[in-house]
Amino acid sequence: MTDFRALLQLLIENEVEFIIVGGAAATAHGSARLTLDLDVVYKRSSENITRIVQALKPIKPYLRGAPLGLPFDWSVPTIQKGLNFTLVTTLGALDLLGEIVGGGGYEQMRAETIEVEIAGVKCLCLNLDRLIAVKRAAGRPKDLEVVAELQQIRDETRQ
Amino acid sequence: MAAMNDVDKVEAQQEVDPIVEAYKRDVDVTLIRENLRLTVDQRFQQLMELQRFAEDLRRAGRKAGEK
Numbered sequence: 001m002t003d004f005r006a007l008l009q010l011l012i013e014n015e016v017e018f019i020i021v022g023g024a025a026a027t028a029h030g031s032a033r034l035t036l037d038l039d040v041v042y043k044r045s046s047e048n049i050t051r052i053v054q055a056l057k058p059i060k061p062y063l064r065g066a067p068l069g070l071p072f073d074w075s076v077p078t079i080q081k082g083l084n085f086t087l088v089t090t091l092g093a094l095d096l097l098g099e100i101v102g103g104g105g106y107e108q109m110r111a112e113t114i115e116v117e118i119a120g121v122k123c124l125c126l127n128l129d130r131l132i133a134v135k136r137a138a139g140r141p142k143d144l145e146v147v148a149e150l151q152q153i154r155d156e157t158r159q
Numbered sequence: 160m161a162a163m164n165d166v167d168k169v170e171a172q173q174e175v176d177p178i179v180e181a182y183k184r185d186v187d188v189t190l191i192r193e194n195l196r197l198t199v200d201q202r203f204q205q206l207m208e209l210q211r212f213a214e215d216l217r218r219a220g221r222k223a224g225e226k
Contacts (some may be wrong), residue, residue, distance in 0.1 A: 118199055147176075
């Protein structure tokens with residue numbers, strides 16, 4: 001199980017700059033669909049990457065689905081050399097994304113966020129219109145089902 | 160009335176995607192309305208309970224398969 005609330009608390013307590021996207025963002029907006037991982041787009045500055053490495057170290061991040069025992073070094077250079085990381089941690093599944101299709105990176109999406117309060121901490125979450133656009137851009141059949149639900153949510157909240 | 164620019168045209172086309180419209184017919188609006196009454200934090204608590212339940216079901220299914 002992924003402890004979304006504890007993961008978000010951990011990131012905020014360590015002053016990590018990120019935006020909630022994906023299924024967790026859909027949940028924040030009222031989706032009834034089950035999602036198993038926390039997807040966040042993180043700011044790619046050196047300071048923020050350092051904060052991410054420090055924040056996640058205690059929860060032992062490792063590449064999700066990779067065989068055990070690989071020499072995965074959780075460090076600032078590793079994050080700087082890569083972009084998107086699908087991780088498993090002791091608090092559950094976490095996708096750290098430098099960029100997403102249809103949205104871009106943290107700086108591009110920052111203006112299209114709302115602030116939400118989860119487990120007593122305030123986090124940025126992609127707004128509903130941009131989330132719909134991102135899901136459309138992803139274009140997988142399962143994303144189109146999510147788009148349908150998100151559009152219904154938009155219709156409901158506009159009434 | 161101002162003419163639509165290309166971006167508006169693309170967005171207007173996307174708004175009426177027939178696949179999405181077809182999926183929309185199957186969305187349970189009652190669940191959405193229930194969720195919209197909750198706070199964002201309550202929605203995440205509910206999601207985690209749902210995950211726990213899904214894991215219990217998977218475990219039960221595996222046990223039943225072993226018998």
